[in-house]
Amino acid sequence: RKEVEQDPGPFNVPEGATVAFNCTYSNSASQSFFWYRQDCRKEPKLLMSVYSSGNEDGRFTAQLNRASQYISLLIRDSKLSDSATYLCAVTFNTGGFKTIFGAGTRLFVKA
């Protein structure tokens, strides 16, 4: 079983739609959680950190469920510019802090 798993998609949604991604992780000692966005042929960039209480940044909401070991990302009112690959990342302590990324979920938002 992979340490961090995501549905690869692609998700094809119309503008204005709400779309949700989930990401599961296997290490119960995981300590930090993140969503990154990666545009085509570019490096990943942080979209948002994920906190136990859940957090929101404009149209984006991230949630963490430690009991079920998953994190989620909700995008409301999708824009064409949201088209990208969304990577979840999980960090845990192995002496140093190791971060494992999911393989990413591709999102296409269409007019």
Added chain:
Amino acid sequence: DVKVTQSSRYLVKRTGEKVFLECVQDMDHENMFWYRQDPGLGLRLIYFSYDVKMKEKGDIPEGYSVSREKKERFSLILESASTNQTSMYLCASSRTGETQYFGPGTRLLVL
């Protein structure tokens, strides 16, 4: 602004050559990482380092080595390049447990 730079954007090497990929960060981050990214497989951790001269194996260290002689610089070495090491190589740095900042990546083609 955090800046992570990688020595080359594109590199073409022949099978058996020794290849050096260099990464430099300017934010005094303790942690540095090397990933490779391949279609359908996402980001896979090769090696990481949480301090000068410290290194830990990631998930796919075979065929690679690393060097961290100075805090700002983390080098990835392919001792004898093989065609299956053709990939996009991404370097990242972070403070412990925090957001990773990525370099622009090096596309390596091994012929």
